[in-house]
Amino acid sequence: MKATPLSNCERRFLLRAIEERKRLDGRQCYDYRNVRISFGADYGCCIVELGKTRVLAQVSCELVAPKPNRPTEGILFFNLELSPMAAPGFEPGRQSELLVKLNRLIERCLRNSKCIDTESLCIVAGEKVWQIRLDLHLLNHDGNIIDAASIAGIVALCHFRRPDVSVQGEEVTVYTPEERDPVPLSIHHMPICVSFAFFQQGTYLLVDPSEREESVMDGVLVIAMNKHREICTIQSSGGIMLVKDQVLRCSKITAVKVAEITELIQKALENDQKVRKEGGKFGFAESIPNQKITAFKMESAAVDTNNVEEQAEEIITKAEPPSEVFAKPILHTPGTAQIGEGIENSWGDLEESEKEEAEEEGESEATAFECHKMETETETEGRRITEAKKDEPIVLSDSEEEEVVILEPQELPKKTRTQTKPKQENTSKKAFNKRRRKKRAAY
């Protein structure tokens, strides 16, 4: 689907507003939108909403063999997907530049920063390690995908619990969640990305750009930092020239924002932990606030299924009995069987040879075991036999290319088309079998 391009007057309006230090949603230039974190029923599943941008994250694990050059480390796999529902311009299966850029940023932010301890994921060195897979799905695009994705990613990783494993000598036992409580991943620190959009040749910046602002910006600077004020990743793209002071100023702002967001994440994780321990209801169904006009909940409703059997009986007796199914396959040669006759060509008057072709087509369809044609068998069969009684030599193929070799004369079963000259029938049957075998091979 095509994305609607931004009109010139809208672009001018946005740039003019930014010149006057105004943002469309009324924020200040260093303000973040509301961050909302909600958890799913499974461990490692969460949805992060940054304003209207929504990202779903899910972490899963699997036991695999480690990479040969790193036998004592677990494997991390990150995948960000731009769902077609996020924006009209996103199409399935197209590897756009934006997608590659976002994936690389997430990888650098989470993998290269070594925030997850991969050594702890090793079970048997060189043989079995955990592979942790993080899937991020963008559900709605309203700007600043990378921030929302990095928050969702790190929250999901902190929330995730992997099955407990014990190693006794050579024996490895993986416990199910019922046997032993699953254990969390070992995470050193939480890197969070903060994006800055630049305007007016790099002199003015906005934190957390919305989608409209992103479409008119000159360039973007992304800094990934943790709460210990360590920069994990920094990337500047879009071709803007930044002065050292600006970069330092941005990193100071990042430190403040990251501290706030990390606190929010900790609170959300604790809340969820509490709810689960107390046995309260959790999951996405619970996190939708009841007061929203578009949210509607219904308790599980009992359905009256008392008279189901009687009603069903009535329906069955009223319905017509299913028509007789021809279940007897006719074996021509080993490997070639035929069920039924195929249907009569109903295209009206055709010449002889075309009729034969059509009938042949009908037969090969029957070989593909289409049972619904059985129902017409009863009528067409009667007609077919009367037709076959006419004395005409039926030639199957006029082509000289096909060579027909009769290896062994066969006894023809009764329900075939031709009942007149046996020798010619043999020829025709063999040729037919040969062609049908070709058709079958084509399947």
Add this chain to the structure above:
Amino acid sequence: DRGPPSPSPGDTSVLAGLYGPVEVKGSKELPDRAALEVLLRPKVGLPGVMERSREQLLRRTCETVVLGVLHPRTAITLVLQVLSDAGSLLSCCLNAACMGLLDAGLPLASLFCGITCALDPHGAIILDPTTRQEQDARAVLTFAIDSAERKVLTATTRGSCSVEEMQQCLVAAQRAADTIFQFYRDSVRRKYSKS
């Protein structure tokens, strides 16, 4: 033209997003009706064969109710994202699809809902089974029932059951459909009422 509802029976959640009717690329264009496309995205991993076959099933069901002839040479894209799966996923997808079509305001001949029935080894019918119940069941049947006359739009089964049992499940599903349609009605009324 965006519809983002997410019905979730128990803990199974599916989010539906719909775009359309919009302009379509040349090859996919149908001259007399709208081209409906359904995309189902699983939560973990890349979409595989199971997702493709479910997409086709959903597409065929939606095509029966959507009045595509009112919007020729356009495309309608329905994207379903699985948020969590605790059983009865296909019927949840069907419900999400219908609510998406309804919320987006597309012209429909009728509504439909999805219902899953499981037949446990003793022969009892369980409606909306959990993953555990589905695994232990002898047969799992999913029906799409339309709202006009409670007719069956789609039926898909896994496992074996007798003709009588299938008819019984069908009747049970038709009864359950009443509850679901009432839910649709109430949620839409709530959305559009001024209170």
